[in-house]
Amino acid sequence: MRRIMIDYEKCDGCKNCSIACMQAHREDEGTIYDLNLTDPRNESRNQILRVKDGTYRPLFCRHCKEPECVMTCMSGALRKDPETGLVTYDETRCAACFMCVMHCPYGTIKPSHSLQKVIKCDFCAEDGYEPNCVKSCPKKAIHVEEVEA
Amino acid sequence: MRHVIIGSSAAGISAAREIRRLREDAEIIMISRDGHVHSRCMLHKYISHERDVKGLDFTEDNFFETQRVEYIQNEVISVQEKEKCVVLRTGEEIPYDRLLIASGAQSFIPPVGDLRTAPNVCGMRDLSDAQTIDRMAESADNILVIGAGLVGMDAAYGLLQRGKRVTVLEMSHRILPVQLDAHSAEVYQREFESRGAIFYLGRRLEKTICGVGGQICRVVLDTGENIDCDMIIVAAGVRPAIDFLDNSGVEAGRGVLVDAGLQTNVKDIYAAGDVIGHSAIWPNAVKQGIVAARNMCGMSEKYTDTFNEKNMMNFFGIVTLYLGQICTRRDEVVMTEEDRNVYRRISIRDGKVTGILLQGDISNAGVWQYLIKNQIDISNIKENVFQISYADFFSVKADGEYRWNYQRQAAE
Numbered sequence: 001m002r003r004i005m006i007d008y009e010k011c012d013g014c015k016n017c018s019i020a021c022m023q024a025h026r027e028d029e030g031t032i033y034d035l036n037l038t039d040p041r042n043e044s045r046n047q048i049l050r051v052k053d054g055t056y057r058p059l060f061c062r063h064c065k066e067p068e069c070v071m072t073c074m075s076g077a078l079r080k081d082p083e084t085g086l087v088t089y090d091e092t093r094c095a096a097c098f099m100c101v102m103h104c105p106y107g108t109i110k111p112s113h114s115l116q117k118v119i120k121c122d123f124c125a126e127d128g129y130e131p132n133c134v135k136s137c138p139k140k141a142i143h144v145e146e147v148e149a
Numbered sequence: 150m151r152h153v154i155i156g157s158s159a160a161g162i163s164a165a166r167e168i169r170r171l172r173e174d175a176e177i178i179m180i181s182r183d184g185h186v187h188s189r190c191m192l193h194k195y196i197s198h199e200r201d202v203k204g205l206d207f208t209e210d211n212f213f214e215t216q217r218v219e220y221i222q223n224e225v226i227s228v229q230e231k232e233k234c235v236v237l238r239t240g241e242e243i244p245y246d247r248l249l250i251a252s253g254a255q256s257f258i259p260p261v262g263d264l265r266t267a268p269n270v271c272g273m274r275d276l277s278d279a280q281t282i283d284r285m286a287e288s289a290d291n292i293l294v295i296g297a298g299l300v301g302m303d304a305a306y307g308l309l310q311r312g313k314r315v316t317v318l319e320m321s322h323r324i325l326p327v328q329l330d331a332h333s334a335e336v337y338q339r340e341f342e343s344r345g346a347i348f349y350l351g352r353r354l355e356k357t358i359c360g361v362g363g364q365i366c367r368v369v370l371d372t373g374e375n376i377d378c379d380m381i382i383v384a385a386g387v388r389p390a391i392d393f394l395d396n397s398g399v400e401a402g403r404g405v406l407v408d409a410g411l412q413t414n415v416k417d418i419y420a421a422g423d424v425i426g427h428s429a430i431w432p433n434a435v436k437q438g439i440v441a442a443r444n445m446c447g448m449s450e451k452y453t454d455t456f457n458e459k460n461m462m463n464f465f466g467i468v469t470l471y472l473g474q475i476c477t478r479r480d481e482v483v484m485t486e487e488d489r490n491v492y493r494r495i496s497i498r499d500g501k502v503t504g505i506l507l508q509g510d511i512s513n514a515g516v517w518q519y520l521i522k523n524q525i526d527i528s529n530i531k532e533n534v535f536q537i538s539y540a541d542f543f544s545v546k547a548d549g550e551y552r553w554n555y556q557r558q559a560a561e
Contacts, residue, residue, distance in 0.1 A: 003549040049540035052530070057540035062550050068515065071439070072432035074159070074190040076207035093207075095191050095200075101511055102461050102470055103432060105519040106539045106551050110512035115466055147548045 001085025001149045002123075004131055006058050010141035011048065013056040017133035017142065018044040024124055024132040040113035045121040046133055047108075058142060060133070061108040061121035063087045065149045069100035069109050069120070078120075084129070085149050091117040150175050152445055153235060153243055155225050156251035157181035158189065159431050160422030162208060163438035164249050164445075169216045171446045177218045178243060180225055180235065185276060186212070190431055192279040196286070196307030205276065225252070228397040230415050247417050247445040250394070250405055251438060254387035254423040262357025262365070269364040270381045273304050282307075282382060289379035290314055293368065295354060297324035299462065301384030302337070305346055306464055308382075315346045316376055318368075322351040328460040333469050333492070333508050340465050349376065389424045402426075409451040411441040419445055428457035456522040458504075461511075470511045473504035473521040486535050493535050500528035513538055525555045 021044040023032045036042060047059040063080075067087050070078045077094035080087055094117050100109050101118065109120045124131045134142050152168050154161045157179055165177050187205035194200040213220050224238040234244040256272025258265050269289070271281050282304070286292065292308050294301045297319035305315045317324070323334045324341075338348060353371040360366035367377050389404035400406045400414045404426025411419050421437035423429050433454065440452040460471045475496040477483055481503060486493045491509035495502060501524050505517045516539050520527060527534060530541050544554035 005549045006545055008543065008545070047540075049538055051540050051543070057543040059539060059543075064550060068432075071163070071435045074188045074207060074431045076188075076209065079209065095188075095194065096463055097190060098461055098463060098468060098470075098511060098514075099432060102459060102472075102514045102518060104515040105553065107513035107516045109515075111468065111510075115463065115468060145549065149548060149550075 001063065001147060002129070002144050003063060003085075003147050003149070004060050004123075004134060004142050005145045005147075006060065007141050007143075008055070008057055010139045011056040011058050012139055012141075013048055013050060014138065015048050016136045016138060017046055017058070018048060020132040020136035021045050024127065025122075043110075043113065043119050045108075045119055059106060059108055060142070061087065062106070063121070063123070063149075068103040068105060072099040072103040074099060084123075086123050086125075086129075087120070088125075089118065089120050089122065094118065150246045151244065152177050152247045152249065153245035154179045154249045154251060155181070155235065156249075156253055156422065156424070157183050157186050157220070158251065158253055158422065159434035160251035160253075160424075160438035160441070161249065162186065162212075163435040164251065164421060164442040165218045166216060167439045167442035168446060169218070171443065171448075175446075177216070178221060178245075179213075179218050180221045180223055180237070180243065182222065182224050183276060184222060187276045188431075189275060192273060192276065193303035193307040195276070195279045196282055196304065197310035199310070202276065225393050227393055227395075228399060228418070230398040230418070233417070245417075248419065249438075249441055249445060250399070250413070250418065250420040250424055251422045251434075251441075252390040252393070252424050254426075254429065255390045256383060257386045257388045258383050259354075259385055261354050262368070263359055263363070264354075264357060264365075264381070264383060267357065267359060267363055267365045267381075269379065270383060272383050273300055274387065285380050286311060286313060291316070291378045291380075293318060293376055293378035293381045294384060295381060296384035296386070297321070297326070297348070297350070298384060298386070299325070299328060299460075301382070302341070302462075302464065304382045304384055305341060309341070309344050309346060316349065316378070317341075317346060318349045318352060318354060318370070318376070320351070320353055324348065324350070325462075328462065329469060329471055330475060330494070330506060332494075333471070333506055336467060336508065337462075337464060337469075340467060344465070349374070387423065387429060389426045391424060410444045410449065411437055411452055412444060417445075427455065430457055430459065433457060454522075456518070458521075459518060461514075467508070468511055469506070469508045470514050471504070471506045472514070472518050473502065475504035475506060484534060486533075495534060497527070497534070500526040502527060519553065523553075523555075525553075 022042045075095040188207040227236045234242045256274045294317045356369040357365045358367040405420040419441040421441040422434035443450045481496045481498045494506040544552045
């Protein structure tokens with residue numbers, strides 16, 4: 001499967017990836033220059049967090065081999081796609097029970113602001129599975145690679 | 150090799166999927182009383198008319214065709230260990246090479262008054278119960294729910310959404326006594342009350358009074374109070390569904406007894422899910438189904454994720470998560486934090502989290518489950534413990550998956 005690989009040492013915490021993610025998943029039309037950063041509906045699926053020593057840790061959904069979120073989903077909304085290896089999410093099936101949020105050990109899935117669904121990386125399926133976070137990283141701290149999974 | 154699975158819920162379905170994944174040529178037969186595969190965690194949304202039968206199905210479209218699982222809608226009445234077969238209600242015998250008992254549990258109706266015999270009393274365990282409730286509620290206005298645990302509150306939710314007058318009776322002095330602390334339970338109680346629910350807490354059912362057609366029309370509590378009702382939903386817990394195992398040789402206590410690999414005392418017979426009586430939590434049943442399936446296919450795996458002190462609920466847009474236990478012992482430090490989006494409460498003993506409650510914003514909650522489950526020392530990581538995240542334990546494997554790195558943390 002293809003996975004977003006992370007070289008956290010290269011990350012300088014600019015959060016370009018987070019903005020790119022918000023832009024890629026916004027509901028309204030527009031360019032990054034009119035993206036409303038304070039609208040809670042514009043949420044990033046990834047997070048860059050700073051740790052004690054002042055360096056950064058990029059937190060991106062791993063589309064795990066044995067995904068906790070999928071195993072805990074009681075509605076069938078989350079699935080591991082056997083073809084692509086990606087963990088897909090069907091919000092029409094989701095019952096907003098948030099069992100997945102309680103079980104992802106990395107905190108990479110969260111309730112939406114509306115509490116009607118969850119927010120999770122979709123690998124930018126609509127953009128031909130070319131993640132916008134990766135395209136926007138100026139430090140090449142993240143890149144897509146084919147891995148065994 | 151023929152795998153027979155009794156039950157079509159979380160454990161049964163996940164086992165079937167895993168067997169198919171491992172064994173392309175295996176024969177898989179699933180036997181269940183259910184007419185439709187359904188997620189019991191969504192039954193309240195069926196009662197509230199937010200979802201129909203298809204909306205309760207948690208399997209992908211054409212699951213049985215694509216996974217090549219033969220579905221037999223029937224009831225297993227006995228298991229013949231020596232002949233290696235199960236006997237159906239219709240008399241048919243189905244031989245197996247490996248058998249998985251994932252028959253789940255059934256509602257426990259306390260033997261009080263006429264609860265067990267009256268026609269207007271129902272549990273809320275599976276789709277057929279929800280359909281009965283749905284039908285009975287057409288002509289009932291006053292509905293009594295016995296038990297204010299998750300199932301009872303689910304029932305109350307569904308019926309309030311239908312505009313019914315709902316009364317909830319609970320022995321404990323607060324609602325959701327196992328799932329929540331007093332503070333967070335009260336938030337829900339107030340919300341339910343504002344939508345018309347009436348609560349009788351710290352009281353016990355003592356007597357039932359029947360009217361026309363043997364229907365219970367009034368109950369009497371231990372305090373002498375009366376509650377009138379047209380219909381009763383009993384949500385007083387469940388018992389593993391093991392009656393059909395009598396004389397089968399499969400040992401059971403409260404539930405079916407299994408070893409670490411989920412095999413029963415009888416070779417080639419496994420059990421998973423609520424029927425083993427460890428916990429009634431969907432994710433645990435799924436994982437047990439997977440582990441049992443692997444062992445049925447000749448692998449040797451243990452079921453290790455036994456942590457079950459985890460509760461999550463979402464009623465009327467109020468979301469609460471409670472992990473572990475906040476018991477406020479003397480040697481425990483309890484910290485709280487509150488803003489307009491969230492109420493957080495955590496208890497820590499010897500640097501390790503013993504319990505956490507989040508009401509409102511529950512992002513990042515899985516990290517807390519991991520920290521509690523694995524008893525990880527969180528001393529000296531963040532000044533504000535609530536800001537701890539996976540970033541503090543970050544490590545990446547060669548294939549790009551994450552791994553928890555807490556050894557270094559402890560050593561520092």
